[in-house]
Amino acid sequence: HLPFCALLYYILHALNVGSESKFSEFSMISVNVAWHLLELLKRTTVHGESNSALIIGPRGSGKTALLNHVLRELTEMKQVRENLLEVHLNGLLQTNDKVALKEITRQLHLENVVGDKVFGSFAENLAFLLEALRKGDRTSSCPVLFILDEFDLFVHHKNQTLLYNLFDISQSAQTPVTVIGLTCRQDILELLEKRVKSRFSHRQIYLTNSFDFKQYIRIFKEQLSLPAGFPDESFAQKWNKNVQHLSEDKTVQDMLQNLFHHTKDLRSLNLLLMLAVSNVNVHHPLITASDLHEASKQSRMDSKANIVHGLSVLEICLIIAMKHLNDVYEGEPFNFQMVYNEFQKFIQRKAHCMYNFEKPVVMKAFEHLLQLELVRPIERPSVRAQREYLLMKLLLDNNQIMDALQAYPNCPTDVKQWAASSLSWL
Structure with a gap:
């Protein structure tokens, strides 16, 4: 018998590691789709043909699982395993072209080749990297597979230079390059610039959780x-x-x-x-x-509701005041002075249950809500703008507020009743 700690580890490990294979089995990825992608990559790695394609589908639909499955099939071929170079980029990490180029250089192990060279443009730098991968006889190049996860985030890079150059190279016959993008955006082609779109092969693979x-x-x-x-x-x-x-x-x-x-x-x-x-x-x-x-x-715990649980009663009251302002003015922005006036109406009606804090103290509590990002300004405040009159928006909806109040420890009954009332205290 295994020690129980080893048993628990085994179960946790099995849940984590086994998820990908079972995930791909039940994501309804057709054999034809996997075969099509495999053939696309084989044409690059075996025959030196450049390509580009997008894998599009909602999160959890099996985009990465499909690609990983195809790559495993591909690397089982000896000819491919010895030649194929992979470059994995992620739009969440490579936030601009300079960072992306540095990561490409690192993954291709060309730091020593680049050294202190200075290039006039991004295109020159990328072309130099691919030229450095040519074999000794200088008649052919190592095929390179670029995998761009969160592809839609690369669209926001300046002038879409990275995408333009990758797609441009994938159309040339000099260097065998395939660019595979993974994205959740169904409208991704509409986000590409005209010059980038013209160099994309328009191969699109759609996946769904069916x-x-x-x-x-x-x-x-x-x-x-x-x-x-x-x-x-x-x-x-x-x-x-x-x-x-x-x-x-x-x-x-x-x-x-x-x-x-x-x-x-x-x-x-x-x-x-x-x-x-x-x-x-x-x-x-x-x-x-x-x-x-x-x-x-x-x-499924609400992170914002958890933050509300740790607020003071005064801060809770300010959130309720904002809730009423949203109800009365149908979601229009408000400022601190309006919130303070609403809070004062409640104090005057229920003076026995709440201490009437001075205005600077209430302002301090309001600024704390701003720091917690439960409230945000509509526009960036200018230097001369008065804090009391900056327009704000509440980032909590009514359901989140009421649910948080139900779980709030020792919340005064009058405060709960004020929150539940459908009209502002007039």
């Missing part, structure tokens, strides 16, 4: 079940039998259905299962329905 709830339950069971070769066979049988009972439990199915309707992204399901499995210990060896419900609450 599985139904029955398949979602099946994924839930397979993700949570222990494999047949698990060392402790008797425990594995108990565990898998318990998983089967959970999948048939009405309350668990209702909870999973809510998650399914909220998002089909299987990473959300994996997070839910990871949180539930983390409660397993020696005295609690099997997952229960209550573990899953508690994990569901944690995974």
